[in-house]
Amino acid sequence: MTDAGLHGIVAEFETPDGLVIACRKAYDAGYRLMDAYSPFPLEAAADAIGFKKTQVPLLTLIGGILGGLSGFLLQYWIHVYAFPLNIGGRPLNSWPSFIVITFEMTILFAGITAVVGMLTLNGLPQPYHPIFNHPRFSAASRDRFFLCIEADDPLFEPAETRRFLEATDAVDVAEVAD
Amino acid sequence: MERVPDTNASVTTQERLLPGQAPVLLPGHTLETVTDKIVSIVLRRPVTLGWLGGFVFFFGLLNVLMLAAAYLFFRGVGIWGINIPVGWGFAIVNFVWWIGIGHAGTLISAILLLLKQGWRNSINRFAEAMTLFAVSCAGMFPLLHMGRPWLAYWVFPYPNTMGVWPQFRSPLLWDVFAVSTYATISALFWFIGLIPDLATFRDTATNPVAKTIYGLLAMGWRGSARHWKRYESAYLLLAGLATPLVLSVHTVVSFDFAISILPGWHTTVFPPYFVAGAIYSGFAMVLVLAIPIRHFYGVEDMITLRHLDNSAKIMLGTGLIVAYGYTMEAFYAYYSGNFYERFMFMNRAFGPMGWAYWCLIAFNILIPQLLWIRKVRVSPPMLFATSLVVLLGMWLERFVIIVVGLHRDFLPSSWGSYVATRWDYAVYAGTLGLFFTAMFLFVRLMPMITIFEMRTLLPEAKLSEEVAAHD
Numbered sequence A: 001m002t003d004a005g006l007h008g009i010v011a012e013f014e015t016p017d018g019l020v021i022a023c024r025k026a027y028d029a030g031y032r033l034m035d036a037y038s039p040f041p042l043e044a045a046a047d048a049i050g051f052k053k054t055q056v057p058l059l060t061l062i063g064g065i066l067g068g069l070s071g072f073l074l075q076y077w078i079h080v081y082a083f084p085l086n087i088g089g090r091p092l093n094s095w096p097s098f099i100v101i102t103f104e105m106t107i108l109f110a111g112i113t114a115v116v117g118m119l120t121l122n123g124l125p126q127p128y129h130p131i132f133n134h135p136r137f138s139a140a141s142r143d144r145f146f147l148c149i150e151a152d153d154p155l156f157e158p159a160e161t162r163r164f165l166e167a168t169d170a171v172d173v174a175e176v177a178d
Numbered sequence B: 001m002e003r004v005p006d007t008n009a010s011v012t013t014q015e016r017l018l019p020g021q022a023p024v025l026l027p028g029h030t031l032e033t034v035t036d037k038i039v040s041i042v043l044r045r046p047v048t049l050g051w052l053g054g055f056v057f058f059f060g061l062l063n064v065l066m067l068a069a070a071y072l073f074f075r076g077v078g079i080w081g082i083n084i085p086v087g088w089g090f091a092i093v094n095f096v097w098w099i100g101i102g103h104a105g106t107l108i109s110a111i112l113l114l115l116k117q118g119w120r121n122s123i124n125r126f127a128e129a130m131t132l133f134a135v136s137c138a139g140m141f142p143l144l145h146m147g148r149p150w151l152a153y154w155v156f157p158y159p160n161t162m163g164v165w166p167q168f169r170s171p172l173l174w175d176v177f178a179v180s181t182y183a184t185i186s187a188l189f190w191f192i193g194l195i196p197d198l199a200t201f202r203d204t205a206t207n208p209v210a211k212t213i214y215g216l217l218a219m220g221w222r223g224s225a226r227h228w229k230r231y232e233s234a235y236l237l238l239a240g241l242a243t244p245l246v247l248s249v250h251t252v253v254s255f256d257f258a259i260s261i262l263p264g265w266h267t268t269v270f271p272p273y274f275v276a277g278a279i280y281s282g283f284a285m286v287l288v289l290a291i292p293i294r295h296f297y298g299v300e301d302m303i304t305l306r307h308l309d310n311s312a313k314i315m316l317g318t319g320l321i322v323a324y325g326y327t328m329e330a331f332y333a334y335y336s337g338n339f340y341e342r343f344m345f346m347n348r349a350f351g352p353m354g355w356a357y358w359c360l361i362a363f364n365i366l367i368p369q370l371l372w373i374r375k376v377r378v379s380p381p382m383l384f385a386t387s388l389v390v391l392l393g394m395w396l397e398r399f400v401i402i403v404v405g406l407h408r409d410f411l412p413s414s415w416g417s418y419v420a421t422r423w424d425y426a427v428y429a430g431t432l433g434l435f436f437t438a439m440f441l442f443v444r445l446m447p448m449i450t451i452f453e454m455r456t457l458l459p460e461a462k463l464s465e466e467v468a469a470h471d
Helices: A016-028 A043-048 A056-082 A095-121 A137-141 A158-166 B031-043 B049-075 B089-114 B118-122 B124-145 B149-155 B171-204 B208-218 B225-258 B270-296 B305-335 B339-350 B354-372 B380-407 B422-445 B451-456
Strands: A006-013 A034-037 A145-150 A172-177
Touching (some): A016 A145, A034 A043, A056 A095, A095 B225, A137 A145, A137 B171, A158 A172, B049 B422, B089 B124, B089 B270, B124 B171, B124 B270, B124 B422, B171 B208, B270 B380, B305 B380, B339 B354, B354 B380
Antiparallel strands (some): A034 A145
């Protein structure tokens, strides 16, 4: 297999401990283009490979603010400009009556932004990813943990990287085609 | 290092249990067995006669709904028992009942997540599904009740050639926004929770058709650490958003009544007591579903007596809030000194439909006091029976508020009565058909217990002290 056709070298672990320790070692060794795979959320692994902060909360906040504003302005514009109606002598901008829908729109926009933002940042839906070329990768959604150091990493050197991963707690180290 | 949702191990394993208390997950499970057990219910278990029988029965009821709705569209709402003065009748009773049932799902999935209640992990998935299906049933009723349901889109603000816009000062329009937002957020929450489990299904399925369908739904999820981090962040945010949302939805439903000036409806106790009632009936429905599911699918080790016990305690607590609401209604009638309020209460308790009021007191307040007894809380059959009684009681509560509240107002000359017709019953039974058909399909097609969250309950999923203590 040539370097060009290589996605990376993948180490398989049996425990979350093994994965997290290997991630930290790899990060300390200077590797940056890598990813850890686990069957359940393992925040320590994300921290260990240097991914400490997500943009999802900020996006959600922006979505919520936009939702609230559009909810209120929609009602304001309709009742003050587009279709003014005198209901029981209330002012046209009877804002207390607009609170409920402003609130609901805030939640709606924030919620949709959180979900769509998360999926977009994650690049999902993604029909193809080379990691699935690993013959035993289906265990990543079951009971095994994987660390992939990708071939695009500047420090990546097939033989060297393989030796590095073999020195961890990995039960198996394999090359994965692109 | 902060681990976000409910992964605090100690509460979920044996260590901190009180004497005689059941654990959340019975010992002996590993990452493998948890996965296999839940996956095999869908992918390996053959269709059983019991499932088929239940499905056919409820699918039959669903067809009753189709017939009743078709006849309704053909003849109009006159086929129902509604008329002036009781214009709302069964349709709105059922609407409030169904939407209330949905609330327990969101309470379990969002509020208990924020409160780090690890035990919720095994019941949240089907409780969320229950929410989704209950909201679908609820949504039917305002639509059908409109009389001309094909014009239902008029409730939404869109530029139109008639030059008119909806009236945003009306609680009925607030309801449209609250319920549609609730349905959307519940669906998102449910689907987001499913993605990692669908990936497990994709990786485990051997049938190529199943593999393709689950694969498409999983959208290429691969369990990357970066993805998990954003995922957990979004999931937690969604829970934080769903929490005030679920409390607002039944509050807004109660505004449909409380904003009016009708005696018996125009009270400030309505929002909190509606929300408590919603969660009360919702947990009753969770138990009505959980008890047979754990029995027939052999998941007693995952949905343990602890879950039943905890759910029963929540029912007991919310039931007492509901009892407080009933007491306050009676107290207002007395203390307001308002003639019409007093008459409303006397008519409710001793009028022609007084039986409904006393049944409601018995079903919602007296009988559920059995839940103080631990033996009842950990006995599936007793709990199942109590839950059915509560569901019936909560239905009667809405019947008493709506029908009894409307049939005699200020002027005796405008009094009337209300008798439900066979079509009223047909539509109600039909939505039960819709709900249970959907539930039957759900348990066979989707992971009814959240696999990846169950994994986090296992001791082997925890990082050891020295690894977790790093930096």
